[in-house]
Amino acid sequence: MKYLVTGVTGQLGADVAEELLGRGVVVFGTGRKSSPPQSLFGRINFSYTPLELTDETGLKKCFEKAAPDVVIHCASWTAVDDAEKEENREEVRKVNVESTRVLAKLCGDKQVKLLYISTDYVFGGDADEPYSADCTDFAPLNVYGATKLEGESVVREFLTKYFVVRVAWTFGRYGNNFVEKMLRAAAGRTSVSVVDDQFGTPTYTRDAAKLIADIAASEKYGTYNLTASGEFVSRAGFAEEIFRAEGMSVKVEPVKTSDFKSLAKRPLSSRLDTSKLVKNGFEELPDWKDGLKRYLGERKNYI
Numbered sequence: 001m002k003y004l005v006t007g008v009t010g011q012l013g014a015d016v017a018e019e020l021l022g023r024g025v026v027v028f029g030t031g032r033k034s035s036p037p038q039s040l041f042g043r044i045n046f047s048y049t050p051l052e053l054t055d056e057t058g059l060k061k062c063f064e065k066a067a068p069d070v071v072i073h074c075a076s077w078t079a080v081d082d083a084e085k086e087e088n089r090e091e092v093r094k095v096n097v098e099s100t101r102v103l104a105k106l107c108g109d110k111q112v113k114l115l116y117i118s119t120d121y122v123f124g125g126d127a128d129e130p131y132s133a134d135c136t137d138f139a140p141l142n143v144y145g146a147t148k149l150e151g152e153s154v155v156r157e158f159l160t161k162y163f164v165v166r167v168a169w170t171f172g173r174y175g176n177n178f179v180e181k182m183l184r185a186a187a188g189r190t191s192v193s194v195v196d197d198q199f200g201t202p203t204y205t206r207d208a209a210k211l212i213a214d215i216a217a218s219e220k221y222g223t224y225n226l227t228a229s230g231e232f233v234s235r236a237g238f239a240e241e242i243f244r245a246e247g248m249s250v251k252v253e254p255v256k257t258s259d260f261k262s263l264a265k266r267p268l269s270s271r272l273d274t275s276k277l278v279k280n281g282f283e284e285l286p287d288w289k290d291g292l293k294r295y296l297g298e299r300k301n302y303i
């Protein structure tokens, strides 16, 4: 089997490519950077092509060269606040919507499976219950979420053999993620302020990558929510767990999202219901606290 994975220089794509290589399949990876991340460098069955996604001709050539059986589209504009800036909006759409459209058409023409990575940000975050995978009460609060939702729509428009997989609150080796931000913020301090009214499920990208590889290898098409298991937690609760696991005596001062000034609005509830995965025979991910512990242990080897 041959896989084309976009965004292998990013947090999730790197782990997805690594997981697939561990399963003995051939992986063509793309990213904007001139070379792949260290963990993929020189790996057997792996080749890397620097590619600007908005270059339609380049994207088509890359697809033809790879001749994949499956495409896993991890690449995306992910800078949520920058996406709000007027001067960036057209580019954000090109990356998140138009490049997805090109890929979806290519996959449709060649009967190739496409797995599109999406986000909890397609929802408005004001629901009392966790969002089910098939919930269509979309209400993105920001440009990033709106363009990811459009990406979902073009995938559904062009394909029957597709997976839309929404992840949330991810952390992994190659990301400027919440865990890293908290550890930086707490360095040399006795307290940090963290919002306590945003709720979700932190998810280690290594764990997510395993399930993404399982889904992509299946014929169980459709839309899934994919997060770790365990109780939903607030950002403040997540920060407390990070400091506890690291043995740091840092106090978390709870604050409200409305106290923070940011360009993009963020959903308060990122609680995703992942039961559709289990119903379709996929194995539930470990508890997020378990993923966090492993991440904190493993990051010491590469920082």
Ligand SMILES: NC(=O)c1ccc[n+]([C@@H]2O[C@H](COP(=O)([O-])OP(=O)(O)OC[C@H]3O[C@@H](n4cnc5c(N)ncnc54)[C@H](OP(=O)(O)O)[C@@H]3O)[C@@H](O)[C@H]2O)c1
Pocket (backbone or CB within 6 Å): 006, 007, 008, 009, 010, 011, 012, 013, 030, 031, 032, 033, 051, 052, 053, 054, 073, 074, 075, 076, 077, 078, 095, 117, 118, 119, 120, 148, 166, 167, 168, 169, 170, 171, 174, 175, 176
């Ligand atoms: N992080 C989260 O908490 C979170 C939550 C929900 C959903 N997601 C989704 O998960 C997926 C992966 O996100 P991530 O956390 O891995 O993000 P990331 O670390 O920011 O990685 C983004 C990837 O996209 C590539 N990329 C961005 N713009 C590009 C362009 N114009 N042309 C070519 N490549 C481009 C980047 O390439 P370079 O690095 O080489 O520039 C990088 O490989 C995305 O679809 C995102 O929407 C993430």
